[in-house]
Amino acid sequence: MLSRVAASFYWLSRYIERSDGMLRMLKINYASSQDTVQEFTWEPVMRIFAGLDAVEAEKLENDSRSVLKYMVTGKSNPNSILNIITLARENARGVQEHITKDLWQCLNEYYHTVKDVRLERALHREDPIGVLDVLIKQVMLYYGTVEITMERGEGRAFMNIGKYLERAIQSVDILDTKFSSISDNPDLLTDTTYWKHLLLSLGGYELYLKTYREGFEAENVLEQVVLNNDFPRSVIYSVNNIQRYFDRLKNDSNADDYREMSFQIGRLQSRIKYSSVKSIKQEGLHLFLTQIRSELYGVGNSLNQHYFANS
Numbered sequence: 001m002l003s004r005v006a007a008s009f010y011w012l013s014r015y016i017e018r019s020d021g022m023l024r025m026l027k028i029n030y031a032s033s034q035d036t037v038q039e040f041t042w043e044p045v046m047r048i049f050a051g052l053d054a055v056e057a058e059k060l061e062n063d064s065r066s067v068l069k070y071m072v073t074g075k076s077n078p079n080s081i082l083n084i085i086t087l088a089r090e091n092a093r094g095v096q097e098h099i100t101k102d103l104w105q106c107l108n109e110y111y112h113t114v115k116d117v118r119l120e121r122a123l124h125r126e127d128p129i130g131v132l133d134v135l136i137k138q139v140m141l142y143y144g145t146v147e148i149t150m151e152r153g154e155g156r157a158f159m160n161i162g163k164y165l166e167r168a169i170q171s172v173d174i175l176d177t178k179f180s181s182i183s184d185n186p187d188l189l190t191d192t193t194y195w196k197h198l199l200l201s202l203g204g205y206e207l208y209l210k211t212y213r214e215g216f217e218a219e220n221v222l223e224q225v226v227l228n229n230d231f232p233r234s235v236i237y238s239v240n241n242i243q244r245y246f247d248r249l250k251n252d253s254n255a256d257d258y259r260e261m262s263f264q265i266g267r268l269q270s271r272i273k274y275s276s277v278k279s280i281k282q283e284g285l286h287l288f289l290t291q292i293r294s295e296l297y298g299v300g301n302s303l304n305q306h307y308f309a310n311s
Contacts, residue, residue, distance in 0.1 A: 001154045005098060007308035008091040009155045013162035015088035019081050020139040021170040022049045026071055027132040028201040032193075033064045042067045044177045048170075050079050068128050072135070073120045081135065082114050100149040103142075110138040160245040161303070168238035169296050171202065175225050176289040179218070192216045199224075202233045222285070223277050235292065236272045242299065243269055249307075257306035264302055268295045 025045055033040045042064070050071065074080040089111045096104055113119065114135065122131045150156045178198050181188060188194045195216040199205040204224055211228075212220045228234045243265050250258045272292065280288045 001158075003308050005095050006154070006158045007304075008095045009098075009158040010162040010303065010308070012088050012091040012095075013159040014166040015084045015091070016139060016142055017163045017166040018049075018079075018170070019084055019088075020136070021167070022071065022079075022081060023132050023136050023139065024203065025049065025174070025201045026068060027129055027136070028197050030064055030068065030128050030132070032197050035193075044181065045071075048173045048177055050077055065124055065128065068123050068132075069120065072123060072132075073114070085111050085114050095155070098155055100145075102149045103145050106138075106142050106145045110135075110142060113138055154249060157245040157248045158307075161242055164238040164241040164245070165296060165300055167233060168235050168242070169293060171225055171233055171235050171238065172289050172293045172296065174198070174202065175222070176286060176293075179222075179285055182218075189218055195221050204231055204233060207231055219277050219281075222280065226272065226280070227275065227277070236269075239265070239269050239272055254306070261299070261302050261306060264295075265299060268292070268299065271295070 025048070029042065029045050033042075046067070070077050070080065072081045075082065077083065089107050092099060092104060092107050119131060119134075122128075146156070146159065150159070175198075178194075192215070195218070196205060198221060199208050202225065207228075207230070208216075208220070208224055211224065214220075224231055224234065226235045229237055229240070231237055243262075246262065246265055250262075275288070
């Protein structure tokens with residue numbers, strides 16, 4: 001497969017996964033902003049998904065609808081849903097002959113839904129959660145279409161590597177941001193609503209209730225998001241799938257590159273697999289997550305060097 005084609009598959013999938021994580025976080029945070037009786041801030045969400053610090057976030061005055069407009073349809077925000085879906089569609093256009101017609105139509109529909117001026121008006125005048133649900137369903141339609149129409153070849157392997165790499169980075173960023181907030185406000189450690197919203201934003205609330213019977217505790221949340229092999233958005237689940245789909249790229253023509261990257265991914269996989277909540281706490285959660293994030297970015301950089309260098 002041409003490196004340009006491989007890179008387009010990879011980035012297409014990363015952009016779609018990024019939009020999914022962002023939409024779910026926006027939905028849960030908007031609901032939280034309507035329910036909470038305490039002072040609410042959008043700053044953590046803006047920092048994770050838009051790269052804005054507290055000062056820049058304050059310029060939006062923590063007005064929920066202004067934040068949603070900026071994050072969903074904001075043309076000046078390079079990480080808005082509108083802009084990243086535009087990039088996803090451009091990558092798909094570049095490999096249109098390698099994807100199914102159904103998938104191209106699905107992406108087109110997602111793109112035109114976000115671009116429709118009526119969506120921006122609805123964010124301003126109607127219930128934003130209903131608008132976000134429409135977009136979340138577009139992502140679910142995309143994943144379903146990929147699953148049932150795409151050939152099980154190198155292209156899909158690169159798509160899945162991109163998806164799970166983006167997902168792992170998101171989970172690390174969200175966990176790091178949420179636990180860092182506890183340092184400034186220790187009361188959050190025992191705030192049931194705080195942990196509930198974190199789990200809801202990652203789609204892990206129902207699994208948590210089935211797994212842990214003693215209520216919401218920080219250590220249990222940490223264990224599920226980092227170490228639970230059955231949680232689709234856990235860091236270990238994502239890294240296991242990066243390894244799984246990378247294994248499918250092995251062939252005689254790239255043996256050296258494959259061996260080097262396989263070692264890199266395996267080292268990261270072992271680092272997480274043989275950790276425990278106790279060992280993570282002893283090391284320091286922020287330090288642990290910072291190192292995992294660095295290694296995830298390292299995997300992305302190595303893919304660019306060894307597989308996308310000529311793209």
